[in-house]
Amino acid sequence: AQSVSQHNHHVILSEAASLELGCNYSYGGTVNLFWYVQYPGQHLQLLLKYFSGDPLVKGIKGFEAEFIKSKFSFNLRKPSVQWSDTAEYFCAVNEGYSGTYKYIFGTGTRLKVLA
Amino acid sequence: DAGVIQSPRHEVTEMGQEVTLRCKPISGHDYLFWYRQTMMRGLELLIYFNNNVPIDDSGMPEDRFSAKMPNASFSTLKIQPSEPRDSAVYFCASKGGELFFGEGSRLTVL
Numbered sequence: 301a302q303s304v305s306q307h308n309h310h311v312i313l314s315e316a317a318s319l320e321l322g323c324n325y326s327y328g329g330t331v332n333l334f335w336y337v338q339y340p341g342q343h344l345q346l347l348l349k350y351f352s353g354d355p356l357v358k359g360i361k362g363f364e365a366e367f368i369k370s371k372f373s374f375n376l377r378k379p380s381v382q383w384s385d386t387a388e389y390f391c392a393v394n395e396g397y398s399g400t401y402k403y404i405f406g407t408g409t410r411l412k413v414l415a
Numbered sequence: 416d417a418g419v420i421q422s423p424r425h426e427v428t429e430m431g432q433e434v435t436l437r438c439k440p441i442s443g444h445d446y447l448f449w450y451r452q453t454m455m456r457g458l459e460l461l462i463y464f465n466n467n468v469p470i471d472d473s474g475m476p477e478d479r480f481s482a483k484m485p486n487a488s489f490s491t492l493k494i495q496p497s498e499p500r501d502s503a504v505y506f507c508a509s510k511g512g513e514l515f516f517g518e519g520s521r522l523t524v525l
Contacts, residue, residue: 334514343419343506343516344458390458401446402471403514407457 302327304391306406313381314414321376321409323365323391333374334392334403335365344390350374361385383415419517421507427523433495436520439488440509448508449482449492452519458506464490497524 305324313319325331335347348359355367365376374391391406420439428434440447448463462472467484475482479498484490494501504519 336516343518344508345516346513349513401465401510402460402463403448403508404460405450405458 302393302404304393304404304406306391306409308409310410312412315383316380319378319381321389323374323406324372325393329395331393333367335376336390338388381413383413386413387411419507419509419515421517421520423520425521428497429525430498431496434497436492436505438490438507441515444509444511446510447484447490450506452504499524
């Protein structure tokens with residue numbers, strides 16, 4: 301069965317610091333990968349996605365993620381965080397080409413950015 | 416489009432009572448998902464539908480939980496009887512191209 305691991309449960313950074321959140325998945329086949337963000341009191345929103353092609357994916361608000369197939373990883377990065385990036389971040393995976401569309405989410409990483 | 420609409424936004428009930436959560440997906444979306452979010456377990460997939468048909472309900476925790484999708488514009492998640500450990504935020508999401516989430520229903524079972 302698929303699973304998604306996010307090893308950083310809580311991250312605290314100062315504004316302008318660089319961010320990297322880890323995400324590893326377990327599935328040997330073709331996958332689609334996603335990062336979602338949940339701002340306090342709001343619903344999840346798509347930050348970026350990877351289906352195929354260039355393994356470096358750019359999303360909204362200056363976020364990017366790199367798919368490294370050999371490491372089963374899809375880490376999220378941002379060079380300089382802002383206070384408004386305080387949120388919970390979820391990595392998700394579903395099987396590519398299977399048509400099941402069963403999205404499996406990691407347990408999330410809570411990011412707090414100090415002004 | 417108004418997005419995925421869930422009701423109620425907040426529900427407080429007593430143990431043993433029946434709880435019904437409702438979801439209206441985005442028009443034209445053919446997949447609908449129910450997720451449960453807790454601090455301990457994160458975001459868990461409970462069940463999902465394709466064209467109103469349940470495809471995978473392996474995440475439904477117990478027989479106390481049931482979900483239906485009588486038509487393309489409406490789904491319910493029912494808990495009967497409810498227990499305190501069911502307290503969580505329940506999200507509905509629908510998928511056309513991407514997955515769109517509703518605002519969630521925060522359930523507290525006393």
